[in-house]
Amino acid sequence: MIAEKYIARSSAIAARLIGGEMMIMSAVDSTFFTLNEVATVIWQAADGRTPLADIVVNRICPEFEIDAEQAGRDAEQFVSELSQHGILLVSETPIMPEAR
């Protein structure tokens, strides 16, 4: 059985939607990211309670008409990259607000 993956936005970041693009800056090391539309949806849905797989199936696939397998791979890659910079927190269990 594959474990669920939960994602949550770190509290050590600043983010803002500018001109339709989500811009994120790490308050720790000033790393700067601009997210594309798909990544923005994942980011906004990263509430620590919704499994990543559900975000992909319920939000990404219908909104962008992408097949679930491809969307899942892209989401995993995106989550992995942002988590390496401490922008997203990843856990196999729900992430409580105080843990962010």
Next chain:
Amino acid sequence: MNSTSQLAVGDAVAIGIGGMAIALHTQDLAFRRLLEDRYAGFIEAGSHPEFEFDVDLFEASDQFEPSQTKHADDDVQVSLQGGQWVLRRGDFYARWDARAGRGRIRQSRNPYAVDSVLRIVHTLILARQGGFLVHAASAIRGGRAFLFAGVSGAGKTTISRLAPPDAALLTDEISYVRRAGNAYEAWGTPFAGELAKVGENQAAPLNTLFLLEKGPENRIEEIAEADAVRLLLRNILFFADDPELVSLVFRSACEFVEKVPVRRLIFVPDKSVWEMIR
């Protein structure tokens, strides 16, 4: 007897930048006069400074050639320790209690250390007010201020040198941007670049931020807001290793781009470029 210097009366030199006076106290008359010369046009006599620093000099100026320290802001370290800001570089060490409004600078006898301390202190203050210092030339024309931002070599000095007589040059190197209600103002600074000339001590509502780029013709291009934020952040001066202030600066840059037009200015280095800046 020299009675012409206001600085000889007290032990402080109050330097007003961006509408905010910072007093530097020193018992060393020669150093006070050096400051008076360096910040001519920005000295505020009889004002009540918002912040004050005691300056202790150590005799090590021979170790710090101006060419080594003048533009070495990259070398500074700024951190919050025990409620006080600690600022350090090879030629100075300073502590500043922002709440008390007082601090102390220990530095060699060169004005570049003071320059750097002032820039750092202003960036810390502005970060909480929605403003910032930015690598940009700036000028007032027709009652409106224009910023010309860019990294070294982008053309800040060139466009400053080409400014027509009816333009008041605020700086050729580091511009001062303050939030004013729902808009922004640009203020003159004494922080000079290659022109080696302090700016006019004036302020005006900010009209446009131009991102400079030399090219084969003069033209102004629209720029996406996200790109504008990214490029603006690249030019904002900020030194503190402090997550809260990093977030504030990011927010300031975003809010600035939402309120002030940001354009790319591609220009031929001759006076004709100023025909587009009105």
